Amino acid sequence: xxxxxxxxxxxxxxxxxxxxxxxxxxxxxxxxxxxxxxxxxxxxxxxxxxxxxxxxxxxxxxxxxxxxxxxxxxxxxxxxxxxxxxxxxxxxxxxxxxxxxxxxxxxxxxxxxxxxxxxxxxxxxxxxxxxxxxxxxxxxxxxxxxxxxxxxxxxxxxxxxxxxxxxxxxxxxxxxxxxxxxxxxxxxxxxxxxxxxxxxxxxxxxxxxxxxxxxxxxxxxxxxxxxxxxxxxxxxxxxxxxxxxxxxxxxxxxxxxxxxxxxxxxxxxxxxxxxxxxxxxxxxx
Amino acid sequence: xxxxxxxxxxxxxxxxxxxxxxxxxxxxxxxxxxxxxxxxxxxxxxxxxxxxxxxxxxxxxxxxxxxxxxxxxxxxxxxxxxxxxxxxxxxxxxxxxxxxxxxxxxxxxxxxxxxxxxxxxxxxxxxxxxxxxxxxxxxxxxxxxxxxxxxxxxxxxxxxxxxxxxxxxxxxxxxxxxxxxxxxxxxxxxxxxxxxxxxxxxxxxxxxxxxxxxxxxxxxxxxxxxxxxxxxxxxxxx
Numbered sequence: 001x002x003x004x005x006x007x008x009x010x011x012x013x014x015x016x017x018x019x020x021x022x023x024x025x026x027x028x029x030x031x032x033x034x035x036x037x038x039x040x041x042x043x044x045x046x047x048x049x050x051x052x053x054x055x056x057x058x059x060x061x062x063x064x065x066x067x068x069x070x071x072x073x074x075x076x077x078x079x080x081x082x083x084x085x086x087x088x089x090x091x092x093x094x095x096x097x098x099x100x101x102x103x104x105x106x107x108x109x110x111x112x113x114x115x116x117x118x119x120x121x122x123x124x125x126x127x128x129x130x131x132x133x134x135x136x137x138x139x140x141x142x143x144x145x146x147x148x149x150x151x152x153x154x155x156x157x158x159x160x161x162x163x164x165x166x167x168x169x170x171x172x173x174x175x176x177x178x179x180x181x182x183x184x185x186x187x188x189x190x191x192x193x194x195x196x197x198x199x200x201x202x203x204x205x206x207x208x209x210x211x212x213x214x215x216x217x218x219x220x221x222x223x224x225x226x227x228x229x230x231x232x233x234x235x236x237x238x239x240x241x242x243x244x245x246x247x248x249x250x251x252x253x254x255x256x257x258x259x260x261x262x263x264x265x266x267x268x269x270x271x272x273x274x275x276x277x278x279x280x281x282x283x284x285x
Numbered sequence: 286x287x288x289x290x291x292x293x294x295x296x297x298x299x300x301x302x303x304x305x306x307x308x309x310x311x312x313x314x315x316x317x318x319x320x321x322x323x324x325x326x327x328x329x330x331x332x333x334x335x336x337x338x339x340x341x342x343x344x345x346x347x348x349x350x351x352x353x354x355x356x357x358x359x360x361x362x363x364x365x366x367x368x369x370x371x372x373x374x375x376x377x378x379x380x381x382x383x384x385x386x387x388x389x390x391x392x393x394x395x396x397x398x399x400x401x402x403x404x405x406x407x408x409x410x411x412x413x414x415x416x417x418x419x420x421x422x423x424x425x426x427x428x429x430x431x432x433x434x435x436x437x438x439x440x441x442x443x444x445x446x447x448x449x450x451x452x453x454x455x456x457x458x459x460x461x462x463x464x465x466x467x468x469x470x471x472x473x474x475x476x477x478x479x480x481x482x483x484x485x486x487x488x489x490x491x492x493x494x495x496x497x498x499x500x501x502x503x504x505x506x507x508x509x510x511x512x513x514x515x516x517x518x519x520x521x522x523x
Contacts, residue, residue, distance in 0.1 A: 052523070055315030055318070055319060058320070059319065059320075059321055060315070060319065060321070068522040068523045069358050069523070070358045070369070070518065070521065070522045070523060071519075071522040072358075073358040073359065073360065073363070073369070074518070074519070074522075076360055077360060077363075080360065119365055120398070123399060123403065123407075123414055123415055124399070124400070124403055124414065126416075132414070134402060134406075135414075162397075163397070255402075257400070257402065258400035258401065258402065259400065260397050260398060260399070260400065265367060265397070265398070
């Protein structure tokens with residue numbers, strides 16, 4: 001190999017490359033930079049010893065400190081549970097009605113319940129439980145399945161017409177679609193239902209149909225039955241839309257709302273907190 | 286040697302390819318070869334033909350651009366979305382839908398979280414149920430009939446890449462789509478082939494088997510297949 005050429009001006013060696021008369025100086029890398037590079041190499045090797053890294057024939061090296069992201073998570077969760085244990089234990093030991101009656105627990109449950117509600121309940125029942133067509137308002141005192149905090153707790157745990165075995169279930173017959181009533185009878189009973197809340201004049205024929213077909217669940221006076229999830233028809237609150245057309249459609253071919261069971265999705269403390277929260281939204285009984 | 290490499294673009298390209306390949310292979314091959322990559326769980330099954338049709342629509346519409354299907358093992362994630370995702374839960378995914386882009390929430394465990402009615406309203410117009418949502422509406426899905434004559438072909442294609450569909454499942458694919466989406470036909474046989482599949486008319490329109498039916502059937506299954514009753518998470522710490 002030829003002796004490296006020296007640049008006359010700076011006295012440094014050149015790389016020997018030449019492009020159109022321009023030559024490149026062969027300036028060495030700064031010492032500090034090289035040391036950093038060596039340090040990162042040492043770091044990388046040490047890292048693979050301390051943490052899980054290398055594949056083996058039947059698995060992989062677990063590393064010296066037995067780290068795993070799932071294991072870390074379990075530790076993290078256990079630590080959080082520990083730090084909250086004085087509260088969590090009280091929630092686990094108390095029934096929802098006891099929680100609602102205890103000022104300290106109630107305050108705590110309101111904060112926790114609000115977060116649970118926002119993520120899990122608000123998509124249907126809307127912010128602050130104001131509800132919308134097809135999704136009952138939780139902020140008024142019109143309850144389908146009962147407004148006591150225990151009733152709310154049961155509804156949340158097992159859901160309404162959910163796939164849980166203990167779900168609350170009721171099924172209004174499709175009086176029109178299944179031809180249990182003819183069109184005239186449907187119109188009459190709709191008029192009667194409207195009259196219950198003062199929306200129209202009394203309809204004698206409709207009242208007879210109502211007594212035969214509807215009163216068993218909705219009650220003689222149409223005020224509903226919370227044991228059966230039969231809505232109150234004598235107030236101005238309508239689950240599936242107000243007005244003659246909406247009521248008529250519901251008599252013909254009723255919509256049945258579905259609420260999931262939360263017992264397998266949320267832990268019991270969260271369900272208790274959100275039950276108390278819902279109970280406090282304005283309509284709790 | 287270096288001079289040759291620097292001055293010959295083809296040599297340089299080949300050498301670059303080899304170097305990068307080594308890096309990639311060293312990282313990826315062990316994961317395919319190791320038994321511990323995919324957890325042993327009970328309950329995972331290949332997707333039913335209707336769920337698969339929904340999944341295809343999910344991919345076609347680019348849902349993965351905003352929704353991931355992977356709950357990471359962090360406290361904030363599991364408190365919001367539920368148990369962290371297992372590798373086993375996407376072992377029949379081709380391609381997987383993990384993603385790191387979350388304009389919308391993770392949907393790995395959305396199954397059973399909402400009612401079918403909610404999904405119908407939400408897909409047609411998300412703002413009707415979630416006022417602050419920025420998701421586009423997909424109203425055409427509710428009116429577009431699902432094309433499922435080729436359901437068996439989709440199952441066959443996936444079995445080529447290793448999804449264990451049986452010949453019985455392939456043969457009854459079209460019938461299974463109908464059974465799951467209408468609740469008519471041999472539903473029990475379909476459920477025996479695909480346990481825990483949600484059955485029924487999903488989009489509130491029993492007269493028509495639409496793309497929305499398939500989509501909701503897929504969404505209602507997500508994250509619900511693995512049976513956690515006997516699962517010991519500490520066996521799969523990694």
